[in-house]
Amino acid sequence: MPDTTQKLKVRLSAGQREELDSVCRRQSVAAAKVRRARVLLMSDEAHPEGRRRDWEIAEAVGLSERQVVRIRQQFVRSGVAILERQPRPSVPGKLDGAAEAHLITLCCSAAPDGRDRWTLQLLCDALARLKVVESVCPETVRKCIKKTNSNRGGPSGSASRKPTAPGLSRGWKMSSTSTRKPTTRGTR
Numbered sequence: 001m002p003d004t005t006q007k008l009k010v011r012l013s014a015g016q017r018e019e020l021d022s023v024c025r026r027q028s029v030a031a032a033k034v035r036r037a038r039v040l041l042m043s044d045e046a047h048p049e050g051r052r053r054d055w056e057i058a059e060a061v062g063l064s065e066r067q068v069v070r071i072r073q074q075f076v077r078s079g080v081a082i083l084e085r086q087p088r089p090s091v092p093g094k095l096d097g098a099a100e101a102h103l104i105t106l107c108c109s110a111a112p113d114g115r116d117r118w119t120l121q122l123l124c125d126a127l128a129r130l131k132v133v134e135s136v137c138p139e140t141v142r143k144c145i146k147k148t149n150s151n152r153g154g155p156s157g158s159a160s161r162k163p164t165a166p167g168l169s170r171g172w173k174m175s176s177t178s179t180r181k182p183t184t185r186g187t188r
Contacts, residue, residue, distance in 0.1 A: 011044065012040065012044045012046065017041065017044065020040055020080070033084070037083060042056075042057045042061075043072050094133050095136065095141075099132050103123065103127060112126075123138075124141055127141075
């Protein structure tokens with residue numbers, strides 16, 4: 001692995017060092033953020049104990065040497081902003097509003113010949129055959145169907161009780177028979 005320490009040196013200002021120290025001391029900070037802060041503090045050229053080598057930092061923090069190098073490179077390129085997690089680029093979904101409407105229409109229609117009901121794979125194949133989309137994953141179809149059919153906690157849900165009128169609620173029934181003998185035997 002080529003030595004990148006000569007190219008990218010971490011030089012922290014007093015304010016940056018203070019900010020990273022406070023991140024390491026706080027209790028309610030994500031562990032990954034604390035690890036990145038510790039890597040930067042140990043990689044600092046002006047560290048009071050001197051800059052540590054990558055393998056020493058990796059051992060102390062619990063990362064690989066390559067991850068230490070990447071954190072240092074990201075800091076040199078973008079500053080202290082690397083402490084925060086960068087959002088992943090969003091990818092637009094394959095099923096837009098019109099495609100979802102076609103999918104729902106397919107689901108509500110009769111199943112193909114020889115089948116009792118639509119399967120996810122059959123729906124994917126039908127969407128591709130109708131040229132609604134070029135290709136689609138069964139998981140995408142499942143999520144779309146789940147999204148449209150979802151009615152959590154509603155009265156049609158299988159786990160919810162049927163509502164009762166306020167005055168019709170059944171209370172506890174008193175038994176007309178009593179037990180004279182104890183129901184459990186004592187041990188002697």
